[in-house]
Amino acid sequence: MSLPFPTIFRILCASAALLGLVACGGGSGDASSQNLATDPAPALPGLTFGANPTAVSDGQSSTLNWSATNADACTASGDWSGIKGVSGNFNTGPLSADATYTLNCSGDGGGVMASVTVVVDTNAANATSVQLSAADAGVALNGTTTLTWSSQNATDCSASGGWSGTKALSGSEPTIPISADTTFQLNCNGPQGNALAITTVSVRVASLAWDVPTQNTDGSTLTDLASYKLYWGTQSRQYPDSLPIGDPATTETVLELAPGTYYFAITALNTAGVESSYSNELSKVIL
Numbered sequence: 001m002s003l004p005f006p007t008i009f010r011i012l013c014a015s016a017a018l019l020g021l022v023a024c025g026g027g028s029g030d031a032s033s034q035n036l037a038t039d040p041a042p043a044l045p046g047l048t049f050g051a052n053p054t055a056v057s058d059g060q061s062s063t064l065n066w067s068a069t070n071a072d073a074c075t076a077s078g079d080w081s082g083i084k085g086v087s088g089n090f091n092t093g094p095l096s097a098d099a100t101y102t103l104n105c106s107g108d109g110g111g112v113m114a115s116v117t118v119v120v121d122t123n124a125a126n127a128t129s130v131q132l133s134a135a136d137a138g139v140a141l142n143g144t145t146t147l148t149w150s151s152q153n154a155t156d157c158s159a160s161g162g163w164s165g166t167k168a169l170s171g172s173e174p175t176i177p178i179s180a181d182t183t184f185q186l187n188c189n190g191p192q193g194n195a196l197a198i199t200t201v202s203v204r205v206a207s208l209a210w211d212v213p214t215q216n217t218d219g220s221t222l223t224d225l226a227s228y229k230l231y232w233g234t235q236s237r238q239y240p241d242s243l244p245i246g247d248p249a250t251t252e253t254v255l256e257l258a259p260g261t262y263y264f265a266i267t268a269l270n271t272a273g274v275e276s277s278y279s280n281e282l283s284k285v286i287l
Helices: none
Strands: 008-011 046-052 063-069 073-078 082-084 087-091 099-107 110-120 129-134 146-152 156-161 165-167 171-174 182-190 193-203 205-211 225-233 241-245 252-256 260-270 282-286
Touching: 046 099, 046 110, 063 099, 063 110, 063 193, 087 193, 129 182, 129 193, 146 182, 146 193, 205 225, 205 260, 205 282, 225 252, 241 252
Parallel strands: none
Antiparallel strands: 008 205, 046 063, 046 193, 063 087, 073 082, 073 099, 099 110, 129 146, 146 171, 156 165, 156 182, 182 193, 205 252, 225 241, 225 260, 260 282
16 A cells, blocks of 8 residues: 655745754754755845943953844854854853954855954943843734833944834833744944843744645655644654644644644645655744
8 A cells, every 4th residue: 555655844934844844933853855846045144143241340241142044053153162053142251351252153045154342341330231021932823022121321222123213221112913933132332332132032833834745655646635634742752632634735834832842743644544654753842
């Protein structure tokens, strides 16, 4: 008996992957090869990278903040080192001399690099700094949260990422409805330099898409595709929850989920009810 070949999967914001799922906004997959015929041209990566504050007194520390787009990994060099996530923050620890931090992020579309220097200065008490936080780290699909910020020794602040425009030196503001993981950035300038703060709000969804399979596992043409079945659970390779997808023309779905870590796989079924093996597994953390 010929089994339907597992479908070709991709996430809505990434390239296709054969027998694999790829997570958008914090997930991971183990795709085995690429479906190059349907891949769009890879987008160029972007990087926002800053320190908060950029000047400190002897023995004080600063916090590095960064957010990369269209990147898979980042590598640190200069006065720090190692592999870094595509977004995050890092405390420098006590500094006794000026330190320069460089970050190189890369993806299918190429690489991007940025550097920031933290200066040890006797006038650091006047250094610019800024704090930015979200009331909720995760929201439901199209949900909102409130951003709160404050600054010190700043003359002006401007927003970028998931919001924009000139902002007051301190305040709070509700976000617009959030439909995808969104990073909010706030850059404040002052007489002693600038400072950057970043916070990310995740959407409690897993957005999956797939290409229609065309072959059985024996290489014959698949002519009787009937449906799909999406599986998930909170432990790897254990899927107590499932969702039948009855229309074989359907190529995407969105699951709203409570906070936690989830694992996903999907299968294809023919008109006789014969089900393919599982796809490669996807995991995603819902905040």
